[in-house]
Amino acid sequence: MSTQTSNAAQTVTTRGLFIQNANLALGDGSSTVQALDNVSLSVEPGELVAVVGPSGAGKSSLLAVAGALATPDSGLVTVNGTDLSTLGKAAKARFRLKNIGFVFQSGNLIPALNAAEQLELVHRMAKMGGTFNPHDLLDAVGMGHKLKSRPDQLSGGERQRVGIARALVSKPTLLLVDEPTAALDRKRSQDVVELLAKETHEQGVATVMVTHDHDVLHHCDRVVEMVDGRLAG
């Protein structure tokens, strides 16, 4: 493993995701839940890791902490070698835009924008500069022929494909994917996760995918299970 840490000077050399002994309690004080209980996980560039487990096990909490959307009570989280706890609010938002791609259940596309515009918006927001041609990336996910289609003119699987392309615009080091097949039939589920595996390997991105869908796990490089906030397997 390419990761080294020491208590004196924490040096993490993985360019992917590194989580060490993360704890996160959620609740209002009178009733708290240990959503993450001493969780450690390392995901290398080019690796697709699936996170499975029962409802309430802490899978979304893991994605939130990895994506700098939630701050763990203790533990270390680094993405591309950057310790997320060293970033202030604005720096965190900038870091997220440039380094982390998110793919949600329904694709989470903006209704008024066509496929090409969804990608162009991210390119502008991430201030990547230069000219950007959304066609190549949309073509890579099999959507090169639907540049001008809005989300309501696309099938669920097609929306997911656009969502994946959009998440890759900023050339992220980390891709966080939450239940990408929840709204899809069996065939489209296979296609979407196969595509995620292909892009993960070809772009060298570290991908974490939460899923309840055991039929797609054979596309993943590794499967880990969460139970009661703890990681096993």
Ligand SMILES: Nc1ncnc2c1ncn2[C@@H]1O[C@H](COP(=O)(O)OP(=O)(O)OP(=O)(O)O)[C@@H](O)[C@H]1O
């Ligand atoms: N805002 C919150 N306040 C209090 N408890 C919360 C909050 N969000 C989540 N929890 C609790 O934290 C635990 C972990 O929740 P989390 O959403 O991470 O689980 P999950 O594995 O993603 O579940 P699912 O598969 O149902 O989406 C659960 O017990 C949940 O009830």
